[in-house]
Amino acid sequence: MTNFWTTDLSQTVRNSEKLVQRRTRAKDVVDWLEEYADEGPTSSNQGVAKVPFQRWFHFKEAFSPKFVADVLASVPYRVDRCVDPFGGSGTTAMTCRMLGLKSATIEVNPFLADLIEAKLTPVSAAGFCRKYERLISTLVIKGVDKRRIPGMPPTLCEPGVDGRFVFSSDVYRTVRAIVRRSGSWDADEARLLRVLLGSVLVANSNVTINGKGRRYRRSSSPKSADDLIASLDAAVDAAVADLSRFAGLPKGGHKVMRGDSRVMLARVAEADIAVFSPPYPNSFDYTDVYNLELWMLGYLGSSTDNTSLRKDTFRSHVQTKWRETPRRANSAALAKVIAALTRKRGELWNRNIPEMVGFYFDDLYITFEHLKRILCPGHHAVVAIGDSQYAGVHIDVARILEECVAPLGFNLAKSGAIRSMRASSQHGGKFDLSEHCLVFERR
Numbered sequence: 127m128t129n130f131w132t133t134d135l136s137q138t139v140r141n142s143e144k145l146v147q148r149r150t151r152a153k154d155v156v157d158w159l160e161e162y163a164d165e166g167p168t169s170s171n172q173g174v175a176k177v178p179f180q181r182w183f184h185f186k187e188a189f190s191p192k193f194v195a196d197v198l199a200s201v202p203y204r205v206d207r208c209v210d211p212f213g214g215s216g217t218t219a220m221t222c223r224m225l226g227l228k229s230a231t232i233e234v235n236p237f238l239a240d241l242i243e244a245k246l247t248p249v250s251a252a253g254f255c256r257k258y259e260r261l262i263s264t265l266v267i268k269g270v271d272k273r274r275i276p277g278m279p280p281t282l283c284e285p286g287v288d289g290r291f292v293f294s295s296d297v298y299r300t301v302r303a304i305v306r307r308s309g310s311w312d313a314d315e316a317r318l319l320r321v322l323l324g325s326v327l328v329a330n331s332n333v334t335i336n337g338k339g340r341r342y343r344r345s346s347s348p349k350s351a352d353d354l355i356a357s358l359d360a361a362v363d364a365a366v367a368d369l370s371r372f373a374g375l376p377k378g379g380h381k382v383m384r385g386d387s388r389v390m391l392a393r394v395a396e397a398d399i400a401v402f403s404p405p406y407p408n409s410f411d412y413t414d415v416y417n418l419e420l421w422m423l424g425y426l427g428s429s430t431d432n433t434s435l436r437k438d439t440f441r442s443h444v445q446t447k448w449r450e451t452p453r454r455a456n457s458a459a460l461a462k463v464i465a466a467l468t469r470k471r472g473e474l475w476n477r478n479i480p481e482m483v484g485f486y487f488d489d490l491y492i493t494f495e496h497l498k499r500i501l502c503p504g505h506h507a508v509v510a511i512g513d514s515q516y517a518g519v520h521i522d523v524a525r526i527l528e529e530c531v532a533p534l535g536f537n538l539a540k541s542g543a544i545r546s547m548r549a550s551s552q553h554g555g556k557f558d559l560s561e562h563c564l565v566f567e568r569r
């Protein structure tokens with residue numbers, strides 16, 4: 127097995143042509159991968175702006191289709207079925223579909239699960255366009271569209287709090303009206319429209335979003351319904367072009383499973399390989415980062431829904447006070463890190479970080495417990511994952527994970543740093559953190 131993450135794009139394309147199974151056409155995967163701009167690290171989504179399907183929603187935490195294609199070409203056995211327990215934007219599943227492989231994907235966030243399902247589900251481009259045009263040309267705002275969603279953050283819609291709000295009333299009620307109208311559509315078409323609407327929400331809001339949360343834009347005049355519809359038109363055009371271009375692609379044998387992978391993996395009987403990128407131990411809360419889409423598109427109906435989604439996500443953040451659970455992951459390196467963090471508790475920006483780090487590796491351990499049953503000996507779990515740092519204490523994820531999963535029968539067969547990430551000042555300064563590709567082989 128080579129350092130497959132350094133393969134150049136033309137080689138990836140040639141390898142993928144060979145991998146394609148009879149169910150699909152080599153030309154499709156070649157055309158698809160050739161749209162990838164081979165510039166940034168393959169573990170990031172830089173370079174997918176023109177890649178059909180991947181361009182539907184800007185999912186910053188995604189790895190590239192090239193990464194998945196390179197993994198699949200690097201293993202010394204034929205892959206027919208692939209599992210990804212942390213689906214995100216569905217890069218693994220979409221690459222498998224292009225290659226004619228079966229996939230099982232688990233995603234806890236219902237909006238993201240819909241994004242994955244929408245990319246994998248054929249929809250008639252012409253029919254979708256007709257319905258969309260009719261919906262927009264006959265859109266009437268009703269009283270119900272102006273109503274606040276029970277439990278939604280008070281800042282979500284104008285007037286907001288202290289003059290700060292995420293959406294103008296005009297945008298808020300237009301989004302809600304589109305969601306209401308699409309409710310009577312066929313499920314596949316309604317899902318596609320919700321996803322495309324989700325893809326233009328942040329651009330039509332007063333905020334920018336990153337791992338540290340929401341930030342109000344400095345000098346922006348609030349967006350209007352016309353702005354929203356113009357950007358939705360563009361998103362629909364792009365999706366329709368992709369659906370038409372790849373209309374001949376078979377639906378494929380994919381399964382999108384909605385929920386917590388620590389539980390849902392029990393329902394996956396077998397796979398030839400696992401390819402995934404879990405949340406990193408960096409206090410990044412996915413429920414927060416994709417909160418606008420969840421509220422506006424009708425995935426959350428109360429604050430309890432929001433809390434329970436947060437509780438079902440990996441324990442990689444401190445937004446929830448986690449209940450103590452018995453320690454599963456055992457590693458000398460982990461014990462050292464937790465002790466160092468505990469000593470520095472007073473310097474940490476959140477007192478619960480030492481416990482969070484322990485829970486995080488317990489969650490990874492649970493994932494590998496399932497993978498031990500799902501994967502045959504000699505087969506692999508390929509993980510893209512990043513380090514973290516708090517108050518100068520470095521969380522060496524590769525080393526800790528290697529020690530934690532060894533007793534489960536997984537050897538670290540290969541590892542390499544794919545890129546350096548800059549630690550945020552909140553996480554302790556200028557230290558360059560690595561993002562690794564870790565290849566675990568089941569003994």
Ligand SMILES: C[S@@+](CC[C@H](N)C(=O)[O-])C[C@H]1O[C@@H](n2cnc3c(N)ncnc32)[C@H](O)[C@@H]1O
Pocket residue numbers: 185187188189190211212213214215216217218232233234235238385386387388402403404405412438439440
């Ligand atoms: C780094 S992203 C995965 C990105 C993905 N590889 C891609 O290319 O789009 C991690 C994902 O794990 C999901 N996640 C977090 N906790 C989860 C859980 N308990 N079960 C399933 N998915 C979870 C998050 O919602 C997020 O979408």
